[in-house]
Amino acid sequence: MPLYDFTCRVCGRTFEAMAAMDGGEEICVCGGSARRLVSVGRGYRADGDWLASVAAVAEKDSDKPHVRAFLAEPSRANYRRWIRGEGIRPLEDGESRRRATTPPAVSHEVLERFKARRSRV
Numbered sequence: 001m002p003l004y005d006f007t008c009r010v011c012g013r014t015f016e017a018m019a020a021m022d023g024g025e026e027i028c029v030c031g032g033s034a035r036r037l038v039s040v041g042r043g044y045r046a047d048g049d050w051l052a053s054v055a056a057v058a059e060k061d062s063d064k065p066h067v068r069a070f071l072a073e074p075s076r077a078n079y080r081r082w083i084r085g086e087g088i089r090p091l092e093d094g095e096s097r098r099r100a101t102t103p104p105a106v107s108h109e110v111l112e113r114f115k116a117r118r119s120r121v
């Protein structure tokens with residue numbers, strides 16, 4: 001069975017679990033039910049970590065549509081909507097090689113969380 005990312009409806013934790021292709025819910029360590037992140041498959045492990053770290057910094061109680069959409073479905077498409085809605089311009093391909101400009105504070109925080117997650121693996 002393939003590995004999938006799941007996100008808990010109760011505590012928001014994201015974890016991997018083996019699941020049938022048509023499987024739905026898993027149970028989180030907190031006992032809550034977790035739904036599968038359909039658009040963040042195992043081919044996108046780096047994105048999975050990235051998206052989870054963005055979800056961690058997004059305002060949970062915000063009523064902005066782009067924030068609600070991202071938290072409801074943390075996909076790459078909704079990540080792009082979120083970043084646009086927050087006024088953060090994503091880097092274009094190859095742009096990171098240019099001289100760095102001052103990054104927005106949220107991007108820096110997301111990057112630090114991302115690094116912290118990676119170093120734990």
Ligand SMILES: [Zn+2]
Binds near residue numbers: 009
């Ligand atoms: Zn949970």
